[in-house]
Amino acid sequence: MTSSNTQGRGRAVKSAARATQNETLTAAGRAGFVARGVVYVLIGALALRIALSRGGGESADRQGALAQVAEQPFGKMMLWAMVVGFASMALWRGSRAVLTRGPRRKAGSRALDGGRAVFYAFVCWTTAVYAAGGGQGSSGNAQSQDGTASVLKLSYGQVLVGAAGCLLIGIGGVLAVRAALRRFLKQLDTATMNHRTKQVVTALGVGGGMARGVVFAAAGIFILVAAVRFDPDEAKGVDATLRSFTQTPAGPWLLVAVAIGLILFGVFSFASARWRRL
Numbered sequence: 001m002t003s004s005n006t007q008g009r010g011r012a013v014k015s016a017a018r019a020t021q022n023e024t025l026t027a028a029g030r031a032g033f034v035a036r037g038v039v040y041v042l043i044g045a046l047a048l049r050i051a052l053s054r055g056g057g058e059s060a061d062r063q064g065a066l067a068q069v070a071e072q073p074f075g076k077m078m079l080w081a082m083v084v085g086f087a088s089m090a091l092w093r094g095s096r097a098v099l100t101r102g103p104r105r106k107a108g109s110r111a112l113d114g115g116r117a118v119f120y121a122f123v124c125w126t127t128a129v130y131a132a133g134g135g136q137g138s139s140g141n142a143q144s145q146d147g148t149a150s151v152l153k154l155s156y157g158q159v160l161v162g163a164a165g166c167l168l169i170g171i172g173g174v175l176a177v178r179a180a181l182r183r184f185l186k187q188l189d190t191a192t193m194n195h196r197t198k199q200v201v202t203a204l205g206v207g208g209g210m211a212r213g214v215v216f217a218a219a220g221i222f223i224l225v226a227a228v229r230f231d232p233d234e235a236k237g238v239d240a241t242l243r244s245f246t247q248t249p250a251g252p253w254l255l256v257a258v259a260i261g262l263i264l265f266g267v268f269s270f271a272s273a274r275w276r277r278l
Contacts, residue, residue: 028091029088034085037269037270040262044260044266050255066079069082080131087121094113097113141240161227164223169216176209180206188272188276211257
């Protein structure tokens with residue numbers, strides 16, 4: 001009898017611990033999506049200003065977004081809130097890579113989540129350095145060129161850079177196609193949305209996801225060109241990639257379209273914080 005009661009209490013404690021863990025990771029995921037949304041909305045807004053010739057020397061990338069946040073009232077507090085958000089996203093992605101199992105969680109999916117966890121941990125660290133007064137350091141464009149130059153110096157460096165460019169192009173293509181096919185709806189709790197809300201969220205996901213894919217693919221093309229020409233100066237960060245859209249036959253209007261798409265993706269991230277199945 002006593003043994004039975006003890007086992008029952010043990011199961012109850014374990015169940016409560018699992019519930020607490022799930023609630024914590026769910027909250028972490030939602031905070032992460034909010035932080036991601038802030039960055040994309042700001043990058044899109046900066047790109048839009050550049051397209052309309054009012055961007056000045058502002059960078060349409062994550063560093064430029066952080067600078068915009070820092071200039072706002074309570075900017076320092078907002079930056080640290082973003083640090084918490086990115087740390088939360090890294091925690092949530094890492095937990096999916098390590099803790100989640102089952103037939104629907106294959107090794108490839110866990111590896112992808114693990115890679116995303118590392119990426120958001122890096123973003124968290126750089127944001128924390130900026131919030132602590134460490135400054136922006138070199139621009140995203142310079143970092144991309146310096147990194148490309150370092151890899152090109154290695155044995156088979158040209159092959160590695162080319163492979164990285166092809167990988168980015170592939171990621172961009174996958175992101176755009178998945179957005180166009182509305183695959184993201186499977187990850188959202190659409191049953192709790194009314195018809196109008198679902199339409200709006202779907203439009204945000206399609207437009208935002210395709211714009212995000214275009215930026216990834218364009219950055220990959222520049223890296224691939226850098227490999228083919230063995231010229232690290234051909235590599236571009238997010239800011240230079242976005243600015244390059246103004247040099248197409250469509251002129252600044254292509255950048256306007258992409259910028260609006262990035263803003264849409266930021267808003268979609270806010271919607272994901274609310275309706276994503278976590």
